[in-house]
Amino acid sequence: MIDRIVTLGEALAVFRTGPGGPLWQARHVELSTGGAEANVAMAVARRGVPVSWxxxxGADELGRRVVRELRAEGVDVHATVDREHPTGLLVKDIRPGGRTSVGYYRRDSAGSRLEVADVDRIPLDAGALLHLTGITPGLSAGCGAAVARLAERATAAGATLSFDVNHRRKLWSDDSAAPVYRALAARADLLFASVEEVPLLLPGWTGTQADAAARALAGRGHRQVVVTAGARGAYALIDGTGYEVAAVPLDGIVDTVGAGDAFVGGYLAELVAGSPVRQRLRTAAVLGAAACRHPGDWEGVADTAGLEPDGVPADPVSR
Structure with a gap:
């Protein structure tokens, strides 16, 4: 029985503009936090599930901000303070209509200096679900070795391993990333991928439908697969049974960055809670949509008003 979630990755400070104009014209920027695994952890914590990051x-103010924000959201934080390398930074240039340009300043960051020694201290047993993404091994050779080691430890400990491909071409190429993704996916008990990422796991795959992609991945031995397709929803194939969920319709999209992490966090939280697959997917879709309504990476999951099933009031004004 799974009783907690554990994750490892780089949490980043986030500088973001508002949707009113481009970064080079902005007079003000907002400061927040981000990073895929941190986003997932905060979404999970918001659902009341124990989660450790x-x-x-870095030994800097941005590092203090990251740790404080994670802890404020209920995440059990285990942060090594690196006094030689800074906290990584993500800059978001948010444009009207949900279009966002993301820039990274994370080369030689503290988060990119993860080593095998860092992960050997992480406690794992059969009650843990370890969630990893394809982002962290793309940060450095040391990060790649650390993630591989942690995945091996999870298998040996009988922990459940969840892996989200989460490919970032600004970090590494398809050719460099694909073998690493396939090795991690082979160990995973639960696999998440967008339909666009499936060719990285299945060379030669050219399909565009989430259900077909999930069946193709299952054909390679993956028993629990969730394939997302953006506005077309998602499809899960769990032990041979298929489940489909539609995307939650939105009147307007502010920023889609973090929506995938919110989706995964919702699914994992419901999995730990023992919910059936359809409920896992419903919650995942709701949190993914909620993330799109906020310019931050994770803040939107705090407010799902009007998105929960049967939660849209007939009168849009609360009196």
């Missing part, structure tokens, strides 16, 4: 931050 492990990583490295």
């Amino acid at each position: 492990f990583g490295r931050v």
